[in-house]
Amino acid sequence: MTPPVLTVSALAKRFGATVALDHVDLSIGAGEIVALMGANGAGKSTLVKILSGVYRADAGTLSLAGRPFAPDSPQTAKRLGVATVHQSIADAVVPSLSIADNLLLDRLCDAASAWHTPPTxxxxxxxxxxxxxxxDVDLSAPLASLPLAAQQLVTLARALATRPALLILDEPTASLSAPEAERLFALLDTLRAEGVAILLVSHRLGDLRRLADRVTIVRDGRIVADLRPPVDFDAAVETMIGRPLRDAHERAAETRQSASEAHAAAPGFRAHRLQLTPRAVPFDLDVRRGEIVAIAGPVGGGKSRLARAIFGAERLAAGRMSLDGEPWQPRSPAQAIRAGVFLAGEDRWRTSLFADSVPFASIAGTISFPFLPRWFPRGTVRRAVEARAATDAIVRFGIRCTGPADRLTKLSGGNQQKVVLARWHAQPARLLLLDEPFQGVDAGARADIVDTLRAHARERATLVFVSDLEEAFEIADRVVHFDRGTIDPAALSESVHPVPS
Incomplete structure (x- = not known):
């Protein structure tokens, strides 16, 4: 028998008092797709970063194609045959360079003379x-000109350019539309047939059902299950989080009816004859106070643009909006925040989080930043006030960390997302806009977030913009379909019904 492409034996890693990995064993064969499931903070990202050369293990051994494997950098890992497509595309691209140069970035960085190669x-x-x-785009254009989904494809193409023996994919469909995801699935089928070993990290059960040859579950830094098809994914999720998972629709029903009855007459947010672009079909939208409405549709269909327009970050081509019965025409996000209209953007690193070099890069600083003029009108930031607000957020959203001073770069992707959502619960909102709020969030954490959002939804209107229909039906009182810059009236759902299995 041929040896596994990857063998992980007794791998261990600590960060101070925190045990991130505790004697992990794992193997992946040629042409095998292994799905790695785990709650946020379970150790998945640490394992991926060790395999990709970002971290060094404290103990244990790795082998790749039967040879010892101990990469001391991502460049070394790629050279030896391990390519990683990280969840955050910022880790893999240079937006100011052309698309072509981003695709060739590894080759260009290995040889200084390569930059002197003619652009053609x-x-x-x-x-x-x-x-x-x-x-299929103009490769001479700057990468920054591409939408997020296309940039994700660039990072995948760059990874495949190294002809890896092991390909690691961290939430690869998070920014992709359904057709784009299907193209990715077909490509992964081809790579599997070519003998590439693939480690897939995803919280989307549809991805796992479609692709996984095997499902490995990590909890609290340990492998707790290794499952082969047919996989009972409900049981797998419960194994992953270590507790029973209540049905999402039953949880939502506990608050949905009372909220609807209590605020049936409250105006909330209304939009009349809105047009995002001059050629888009006008549409109306009505969201009552206490109600959660999901705007569901494909990536690139205009959902994010609508969220930004309501938030004052983009201009409408036509139409009127009102909030609590008064005209709403925000000139800027700052004005929106002052008025109690908050937006958690789609790309958390671009819209909500700070690099370590920025003073507000901690949990406490991230949460307080939008409210500095309100909390500290004299201009002096009181750290104790920041810390109290952050501690409350940590408890309310179940953020796994050591305390309010933790840097966001030290948290898992799911816990980073919880900080973003917690930020916009630090002050009462009149209208809360959530653009893809469950990106990188595991099923258990998603259920907790839904509970928290519902518990605080009564005194505001809430709009959730999602491309995953399962997420839309889990969170919303109503779901409307949005594509090509408008609402499809024929696809309007007056009330939520369970998604067929």
């Missing part, structure tokens, strides 16, 4: 990599 030659070299992932 670089375009020719990059074209096959773009074609392999179905990326």
């Amino acid at each position: 030659a670089r375009l020719r070299s990059a074209a096959p990599f773009a074609a392999r992932v179905g990326l």
Whole structure:
């Protein structure tokens, strides 16, 4: 028998008093897709970062294709045959460079003379990599000109350019539309047939059902289950979080009816004859106070643009809006925040979080930042006030950390997302806008977030913008379909019904 492509034996890693990995064993064979499931903070990201050369293990051994594997950097890991597509595309691209140069970035960085290659030659070299992932764009354009989903495909194409023996994918469909995800699935089927070993980290059960040859579950830094199809994913989720998972629709029903009755007459947010672009079909939208409405539709259909327009970050082509019965025409996000209209943006690192070099990069600083003028009108930040607000948020959202001073870069992706959502619960909102709020959040944490959002929904209107229909039906009182910059009246759901299995 051929040896596994990857073998992990007794791998251990600590960060101070926190045990991130505790004697983890794992193997992946050639042409096998292994799904790694785990709650936020369970150790998945630590394992991925050790395999990709970001961290060094404290104990244990790794082997790749039968040879010892101990990468001391991501560059070394790639050179030895491990390519990683991280959840945050900021880890893998340079937005100011062209798409072609981003596709060839590893090659260009290995050879200084490569930058002197004529641009036309670089375009020719990059074209096959773009074609392999179905990326049909002008490769000479800046990467920053692409939508988020296309940038995600660039990072995947760049990873495949190294011809890896092991490909690691961290939430690869988070920014993709359904057709784009299907193209990715077809590509992964091809890679599997070619003998590439694939480690897939995803919280989307549909991805796992479609792709996984095996499901490995990690909890509290340990492997607690290794499952082969047919996998009972309800049982797998309960194993992952270590407790029974109540049905999401039953939980929602506990608050939905009372909220609807109590605020049936409250105006909340209303939009009349809105047009995001001059050619878009006008639409109306009505969200009562106490109600959660999901705007569901494909990536690139205009949902995020609508959220930004309501928040004052973009201009409408036409139409009127009102909030609590008064005209609503925000000129800027700052004005929206002052008025109690909050937006948790789709890309948390671009819209909500700070790099370590910024003073507000801690949990406490992240939560307080939008409210500095209100909390500290004299201009002096009182750290004790920040810390109290952050401690309350940590408890309310179940953020796994050591305390309010933790840097966001030290948290898992799911816990980073919880901090973003907690920020916009630090002050009462009149209208809360949540754009893809469950990105990178495991099923157990998602259920907790839904409970928290519902518990605080009574005195505000809430709009949730999602591309995953399962998420829409889990969180919302009503779901409307949004595509091509408008609402499809025929797809309007007056009330939520369980998603068929």
